[in-house]
Amino acid sequence: MDLTHLRRWIAEHATATDDHDTLLSGFCETLVEAGIPVWRVSVMAPALDPTLRGVSLNWHAGEGMSFIANAYGADEESDWLLSPVYALVETGETFGRWRLDAPELEADFPVLQALGAQGGVDYVLHIVAFAPGTALQGIAVSFCTREAAGFSAAHLSAIADVLPFLTLAIAKMGLAHTFREVSATYLGRSTAERILNGQIRRGEGRAVPAAILLTDLRGFTALADRVDPADMVTWLNAHFDALGDPVERHGGEILKFLGDGFLAIFPVPDAGTLPCPVCGAALDAAIEGLAANATLNDRRRAAGLPELAAECVVHFGTVIYGNVGTERRLDFTIIGRAVNEASRIESQCAALGHDLLVSEAFAERCARRLEPVGTIELRGLSRPMRVWTVPDE
Numbered sequence: 001m002d003l004t005h006l007r008r009w010i011a012e013h014a015t016a017t018d019d020h021d022t023l024l025s026g027f028c029e030t031l032v033e034a035g036i037p038v039w040r041v042s043v044m045a046p047a048l049d050p051t052l053r054g055v056s057l058n059w060h061a062g063e064g065m066s067f068i069a070n071a072y073g074a075d076e077e078s079d080w081l082l083s084p085v086y087a088l089v090e091t092g093e094t095f096g097r098w099r100l101d102a103p104e105l106e107a108d109f110p111v112l113q114a115l116g117a118q119g120g121v122d123y124v125l126h127i128v129a130f131a132p133g134t135a136l137q138g139i140a141v142s143f144c145t146r147e148a149a150g151f152s153a154a155h156l157s158a159i160a161d162v163l164p165f166l167t168l169a170i171a172k173m174g175l176a177h178t179f180r181e182v183s184a185t186y187l188g189r190s191t192a193e194r195i196l197n198g199q200i201r202r203g204e205g206r207a208v209p210a211a212i213l214l215t216d217l218r219g220f221t222a223l224a225d226r227v228d229p230a231d232m233v234t235w236l237n238a239h240f241d242a243l244g245d246p247v248e249r250h251g252g253e254i255l256k257f258l259g260d261g262f263l264a265i266f267p268v269p270d271a272g273t274l275p276c277p278v279c280g281a282a283l284d285a286a287i288e289g290l291a292a293n294a295t296l297n298d299r300r301r302a303a304g305l306p307e308l309a310a311e312c313v314v315h316f317g318t319v320i321y322g323n324v325g326t327e328r329r330l331d332f333t334i335i336g337r338a339v340n341e342a343s344r345i346e347s348q349c350a351a352l353g354h355d356l357l358v359s360e361a362f363a364e365r366c367a368r369r370l371e372p373v374g375t376i377e378l379r380g381l382s383r384p385m386r387v388w389t390v391p392d393e
Contacts, residue, residue, distance in 0.1 A: 001034060001036075001155075001157075001158040003030070003031075003034060006030045006031075006034075007162055009026065010169050011169070013026065013169070014168075014169035014172050018172075018173045018176050018177065020043075020170065020174075021057070021065045023166075023170070024041065024043060024059050025059055025064065027041075027162075028059045028061075031158075031159070032061065034158070036151075036155045036159065037146070037147040037155070038143050039119075039145050040058065040059065040060050040120065040143075041058070041059045041142065042057070042058045042059075042142045043056070043057045043058075043140070043141050043170060044056045044085055044142075045136070045138075045139040045140075045170070045174055046136060047070075047178075048134065048135045048136060048181075048182055049178075049182075049185075052069050052070060052071055053070045053071065053076055053080070055067065055070065056068040056070065079111075082108060082110055082111075083109065083111060084096055084111070084123075085127070085140040087108075088125060089127060094127045094128070095127070096125040097123065099123075100113075100121055101121050115144055120144045121145055121148060122147070123142060123144045124143045124156065125141075125143075126140065126163060127139075127140050128140075128141065128163070128167040130171055134178075136171075136174060136175065139167060139171070139174075141163065180192065180196065183195065188254060189253065190267075191253065194332065195332055199322065199332070200323065202323050202327060202330055203322070205320045205324075206320070206321060207318050207319070207320055208265075208267050208268075208318065208319055208320075208321040209267070209271035210266060210267045210268055210321075210338075211252075211265070211266040211278055211279045212263070212265060212266075212282075212314065212315045212317065212338060213252060213264040213282050213286055213313070214263055214264075214312070214313045214345075214346050215243050215262050215264070215312050216261035217236075217260040217308045217310055217311075218309045218310065219308060219309065220236070220260035220308060223306055235300075235306075236260065236308075240257070242292035242293040242295070243262070243290070243292065243293055243310055244262060244289070245289075245292070246284070246288035246289045246292065247264045247289070249288075250282065251266060252264045252265060252282060253266075255333050263333075265319070265334055266279070266281060266282040268316075275365060275367035276366065279316060280368060282362075283368060283390070286312040286314050286356055287356070287390060289310070290355055293308075293310045297309065310355065311346060311349040311350070311356075312355065313345045313346040313349070313356075313357050313359070314357075315338055315342040315345060315359040315362050316338070316361040316362040316364075317337065317339075317361060318336065318338065319335065319336040319339060320335050320336050321333075341359070341378060344378045344379065345359055345378070345385070348387070352373050352387070356389050356390055357373065357387045357389060358388040359385065360385050360387065363386075363388045368390065369391065370390060370391070371388060372386065372387075372388055373387045373388055374386070375387070
């Protein structure tokens, strides 16, 4: 059973694209054409993701592809512990085979019982380890048939012969996907795309007109001195969710977390358009974030927990968006006078008695009705700056 053409196709496909759906479906369909009676093939891999434990890519004859994301949680943990993959990993074995129509089929594996109930007869599982150094320790690939006689020795030999090519291709695609997703998680998606497209040299950057949103949690430092650090981290994450989710929803990107706050940017592609729709989106993000944070504080107060009020500033200006840092440790961020001004405006929120301040430069570009608050002196500016807020409705 010669599958040389399949090995060559896998290599060419994995070199040209990261489309794992086409890879697995093409692989499975070629096995069927070669006379190997696969009915279901599943590739299971761990994920390096803050919300996902792992992923499964499944092919069913006559049905095509399906993708399952396995989140963290008690149910998912139970499913993992009752899986044949876990059983092999725990014993250090790399191959397992089960007859699904056998009366003595282990009741400890619900997935095998489910496949047997659907007509599955023979189930083969391979564990393939990757080089150490990351959480992506390897993958599991299973093959199931409905053929009454099960897989023959020739079938299993052919699968084993071509499997290293498939797993190498999946490793390449998985690492590329992980690289993109981890970069986006820690840097922001737009920033990650710039870096992965080659903008990695120190000093490389460009001038970008942008709306800037700066958020800070009031009283965090004092509270952190009185409570358990683990509780503080949990609370901080909840407040960041409340304040940060609207930023992404309205097209902005959080560039960095600043202890108990964050700096977000909304690039303006056409600074000549007035009123500025991007500035409107940034203001909506600030308003919705403060409202969500207030709702979170209501729940915390009802539960007898301390509250963390938030302050937001929206500003507009041209910033330098690029690489800053040492030769081997860089930060892709924004710098410029507008960033410094936003920070200084934010420091005036408490004194002026408003949780949201809108700068003069931002107000001039915004169509929303605003309420004047007064003027403030900012270091480095030759004249006082007027600031606004959003009137209560």
